[in-house]
Amino acid sequence: GEDVEQSLFLSVREGDSSVINCTYTDSSSTYLYWYKQEPGAGLQLLTYIFSNMDMKQDQRLTVLLNKKDKHLSLRIADTQTGDSAIYFCAESPPGSSASKIIFGSGTRLSIRP
Amino acid sequence: GAVVSQHPSRVICKSGTSVKIECRSLDFQATTMFWYRQFPKQSLMLMATSNEGSKATYEQGVEKDKFLINHASLTLSTLTVTSAHPEDSSFYICSAKGTYDTQYFGPGTRLTVL
Numbered sequence: 001g002e003d004v005e006q007s008l009f010l011s012v013r014e015g016d017s018s019v020i021n022c023t024y025t026d027s028s029s030t031y032l033y034w035y036k037q038e039p040g041a042g043l044q045l046l047t048y049i050f051s052n053m054d055m056k057q058d059q060r061l062t063v064l065l066n067k068k069d070k071h072l073s074l075r076i077a078d079t080q081t082g083d084s085a086i087y088f089c090a091e092s093p094p095g096s097s098a099s100k101i102i103f104g105s106g107t108r109l110s111i112r113p
Numbered sequence: 114g115a116v117v118s119q120h121p122s123r124v125i126c127k128s129g130t131s132v133k134i135e136c137r138s139l140d141f142q143a144t145t146m147f148w149y150r151q152f153p154k155q156s157l158m159l160m161a162t163s164n165e166g167s168k169a170t171y172e173q174g175v176e177k178d179k180f181l182i183n184h185a186s187l188t189l190s191t192l193t194v195t196s197a198h199p200e201d202s203s204f205y206i207c208s209a210k211g212t213y214d215t216q217y218f219g220p221g222t223r224l225t226v227l
Binding site: 033040041042043044045048088100101103104105106 | 117119147155156157159162206208215216217218219220221223
């Protein structure tokens with residue numbers, strides 16, 4: 001079945017890079033996403049990657065996709081206090097035309113001074 | 114970018130009453146809208162998918178008579194929690210999608226049932 005797994009917590013020092021990891025089970029997923037959720041708020045789409053890509057970079061964000069290992073990561077360079085949030089990895093199963101999204105449990109990123 | 118709003122942002126109601134939550138796509142036409150539920154410190158669980166003018170498709174385990182979904186126009190979907198009970202207290206998030214776009218999420222509605 002479809003399943004997305006993430007570690008629950010990550011703590012990094014301000015200014016360092018944060019790497020949030022995710023594994024998924026459906027190797028034929030067409031889209032893979034990273035969402036950010038700040039306390040009491042909805043989800044903000046940070047970035048997404050097509051399954052035929054290995055890497056995507058957008059300013060401080062770098063997404064790496066290893067299809068063989070079904071592993072997705074999000075790297076945030078120069079982590080700032082404003083990056084404190086929960087980050088959700090998500091996949092879109094094939095045939096869904098990016099309609100149905102399966103979310104991971106979320107990784108809570110905390111920044112220490 | 115695409116904006117999705119929800120109203121109200123927070124609602125407190127008594128047990129046994131019904132609560133309606135609105136989800137609007139403000140600057141695009143949403144052919145499909147989704148309703149999610151999120152318990153504290155947990156992930157989002159898809160409740161149902163609705164296409165404009167059609168009946169909603171509910172995920173397994175979601176009571177369609179309990180959670181009424183209406184998607185009467187390309188910019189508005191409503192979720193009505195009927196005869197709400199304390200266990201229905203949760204954070205409800207909608208998302209909207211155009212024909213080819215990805216989903217855009219609303220800010221969420223926190224429902225507390227006393």
